[in-house]
Amino acid sequence: MTNYQFKIEKIIDQIKSKEAKVVGLQFPEGLKIYATDLAREIEEQTDTLVLISGDPCYGACDLSDKEMEGLADLLIHFGHTPLPIDQKIPTIFIEANYQLESMKILKEALQHLDGKKKIGLVTTTQHLHLLEDAEHLLEENGKIVIMRAGTGTLKGQVLGCNFSSVQDLPVDAFLYLGSGNFHPLGIKLSTKKTVIIADPYLNQVRNIDEFADKILRIRFARITRASEAERFGILISSKEGQSRWELAKTLKKMISKEGKEAYLILLDEINPPSLMPFMNLDAFVVTACPRIAVDDSKMYDKPILTPQELEIVLGVRDWENYEMDEIKY
Ligand code: SF4
Structure with a gap:
């Protein structure tokens, strides 16, 4: 149905073990189109009513726990990792990993990193599972890869408002694996270093400088x-x-x-x-x-x-x- 991994078995297990009667689902904008399919699957496989949050959501900063309180007894939030903020109802975070067909875009990106030895590899929640393979590929091609967790972020992860994983990292350039200019722009403005985007969605490699x-x-x-x-x-x-x-x-x-x-x-x-x-x-x-x-x-x-x-x-x-x-x- 999609390249995203929604971990439906894990969701079903959690719903059953928590004996949830009403389950809230919350998605970022790009994943909301899968909401009704997932709701149907959950309702078919459990004795649960599903309530979908229809409001805009752009991050884990914006949980619908407050709105769901008193209605749902479990919230499943897709597409983000948790932030250290209180939750009004039990919440499970599902990263919704994106499965790439190949890593060939990284090989192309290497040509844009000529003369840069130490590379900071960075991405967003949906591609974190790809970092290990990406790291090996870069190392096989003579690069030294440096990654770090940030305050409230995992190793190699940035949020649109949190670049603590890349700040002061001793690298010659950053390689961002993912789509769009939103996160690479933040990395650039936050670190002032070269940022190359390897975008597997557009099959394109570009430098964020002009933007x-x-x-x-x-x-x-x-x-x-x-x-x-x-x-x-x-x-x-x-x-x-x-x-x-x-x-x-x-x-x-x-x-x-x-x-x-x-x-x-x-x-x-x-x-x-x-x-x-x-x-x-x-x-x-x-x-x-x-x-x-x-x-x-x-x-x-x-x-x-x-x-x-x-x-x-x-x-x-x-x-x-x-x-x-x-x-x-
Ligand atoms: S950039 Fe930060 S504050 Fe803005 S939506 Fe994303 S997580 Fe929330």
Whole structure:
């Protein structure tokens, strides 16, 4: 049915051993299309009712445990590894490993790593199981592979807001195995080192530099525009894994100290419609998911900044010291 491994036997075993009567299923956007197939399979093989979370989900920071509490007695969350946050109901995490047909994309990637000896191998949850084979292949081709676990991440794993596994790693370049620019961009902005993407989905090898430069130019433009702002909205997430209340209060003080106005705004989903009632403000600072400001800024009419970008706006940080915003779990 799919290249993803949903570990249905493990799920069925867990449901039976926990004697769950109602099971919640939660998927990131890319996997939601498999929800009804899995629900049917679970209901056929167990005496359980399945409740699918239909809300958007982008990470383990955004568990639907709060919403499912009182309805489901077990939550199965797909596509992410757990974060150190409390869960309101018992939760099982299923990585949903992606099975690759071949590793030939890595051989092609080697040509882009000429002259680079020490390679940091890195990926996301769905491809962690491929790292061992990838490491062997690189070593057979004369590379030294360096990988490390981070704070809240496994060996070689990054999240969109957590690059602790790659920071200060003594490597000449990073090789990212996976799709999209989202994670490689974060690795680049966080480490400033060469990042080569081996993308088995598009069967393409590329360097993130050009894309990262484009994003940095956009960030510079947003920061410049926000320098004229007098009234700021500080956005705080009600999702437990994205909530940074202390940081929000610190930012409010920092803005007030400069004689400008700052308002604390609590939101579950941050998107352009949710900010419509606040268009009397000149700029926004996001203390929720760090990627909202960096990756979605084109969707917003007003400048939308990370906390570090606000520091540049207020003159307490130089542009040369631009830093990626991260959540320290
Ligand atoms: S905060 Fe954002 S980047 Fe971090 S895990 Fe959640 S959705 Fe992903």
